[in-house]
Amino acid sequence: MKFVNMQSYQLMTPGPVPLPEWVLNELAQPVIHHRTNEFEAILERCLKRLKLVFQTKNHCFLLTSTGTGAMEAALTNTLPKGAKVISIISGKFGQRWHEMAQTLGYRSVPIEIEWGDDLDLDYFKKMLFAHADAEAILCQACETSTGAMLPLKELAEMTRKSKTLLICDAITGLGAYSIPMDEWGIDVLIAGSQKALMLPTGLAFLSLSDKAWEKTKTVAPEQTYYWNLVEEYKANQKTQTRFSSATTLIRALDLVLEHIEKIGLTNWFDAHTERATHFRRLVLNPQVTLFPHTPSPSLSCLLIPSVDTTRLQSHLQDKHRIVVMGGQDQLKGKVLRVGHMGWMTKEQLTSTAEAIRASIGELTGA
Numbered sequence: 001m002k003f004v005n006m007q008s009y010q011l012m013t014p015g016p017v018p019l020p021e022w023v024l025n026e027l028a029q030p031v032i033h034h035r036t037n038e039f040e041a042i043l044e045r046c047l048k049r050l051k052l053v054f055q056t057k058n059h060c061f062l063l064t065s066t067g068t069g070a071m072e073a074a075l076t077n078t079l080p081k082g083a084k085v086i087s088i089i090s091g092k093f094g095q096r097w098h099e100m101a102q103t104l105g106y107r108s109v110p111i112e113i114e115w116g117d118d119l120d121l122d123y124f125k126k127m128l129f130a131h132a133d134a135e136a137i138l139c140q141a142c143e144t145s146t147g148a149m150l151p152l153k154e155l156a157e158m159t160r161k162s163k164t165l166l167i168c169d170a171i172t173g174l175g176a177y178s179i180p181m182d183e184w185g186i187d188v189l190i191a192g193s194q195k196a197l198m199l200p201t202g203l204a205f206l207s208l209s210d211k212a213w214e215k216t217k218t219v220a221p222e223q224t225y226y227w228n229l230v231e232e233y234k235a236n237q238k239t240q241t242r243f244s245s246a247t248t249l250i251r252a253l254d255l256v257l258e259h260i261e262k263i264g265l266t267n268w269f270d271a272h273t274e275r276a277t278h279f280r281r282l283v284l285n286p287q288v289t290l291f292p293h294t295p296s297p298s299l300s301c302l303l304i305p306s307v308d309t310t311r312l313q314s315h316l317q318d319k320h321r322i323v324v325m326g327g328q329d330q331l332k333g334k335v336l337r338v339g340h341m342g343w344m345t346k347e348q349l350t351s352t353a354e355a356i357r358a359s360i361g362e363l364t365g366a
């Protein structure tokens with residue numbers, strides 16, 4: 001794929017996402033030091049404001065890493081080595097849970113779902129019964145490789161009264177639609193900065209339920225160093241991060257969280273649903289359908305059998321200056337993924353839908 005001038009293309013991927021000018025301006029300001037009163041006030045606000053989007057009373061962590069770092073921190077802080085976990089695999093990121101758990105020394109039982117299909121809750125209940133000794137279920141809120149939304153509320157209903165933790169990667173879920181962590185009883189919820197929180201890549205977030213906090217006591221101290229959340233919590237109590245803070249990103253986070261607070265969480269979620277609905281109304285037709293059975297408002301994963309979508313992706317970038325994502329692994333060449341998170345206008349969604357339709361015609365001669 002050819003390099004394109006950054007100024008001249010429209011980023012429409014499911015992360016990283018386009019950013020508002022006021023975030024870009026903040027990112028361009030001089031660096032401040034993390035051990036200053038000025039920064040401590042910003043960090044304090046962010047730690048407090050994150051609770052709004054996590055919909056939790058519990059502490060929210062911000063880590064200087066991509067989302068995967070917070071996924072690893074979730075496991076190593078709550079599960080002793082050798083623990084059995086159930087990994088729900090409905091796409092590439094579910095596979096990542098399974099691989100990560102195995103690599104870190106956990107016994108991961110994979111539960112595979114046909115990509116794009118819904119999780120069969122009756123079957124899952126049986127599997128949970130058969131693996132009643134599993135200490136955690138690992139799942140996604142939205143499986144970004146297929147665009148599917150998973151039934152978190154129903155999963156949490158199965159785990160909330162048991163000892164099993166529900167650990168959820170909501171990297172493309174949190175901020176795009178409501179995931180009331182405390183109300184539903186999710187034990188660990190994970191997010192990333194480059195998605196619905198409208199920042200560059202580089203920050204990850206997570207929060208632990210009381211049940212997950214209790215589980216941190218079962219973990220040997222040598223199991224984790226950099227990701228030690230108990231130590232990080234102690235630092236946060238002093239309005240500090242344990243290691244150098246990503247001050248520039250955190251300053252921009254402060255603005256984004258203030259913005260969400262101002263417009264209201266429900267309105268923020270509704271804007272994602274409206275963008276998804278608008279785009280789908282324009283782009284879908286008998287030749288272009290939604291791949292997942294239960295689509296998330298975070299992105300549209302389009303199944304387009306008439307064209308190789310890897311070619312379509314390149315064509316959109318080269319000819320129309322629009323960057324979207326193709327399919328991964330078994331969906332390579334078959335689907336096109338368009339994001340609905342970030343700072344995008346209805347006009348940009350309209351022009352993306354129009355460009356997809358035109359490009360299909362240009363490539364197929366239809």
Ligand SMILES: Cc1ncc(COP(=O)(O)O)c(C=O)c1O
Nearest residue numbers: 066067068093144169171172192
């Ligand atoms: C659902 C999901 N999980 C995990 C990740 C990995 O996040 P990161 O690349 O920030 O580590 C992504 C990234 O797109 C994702 O969409």
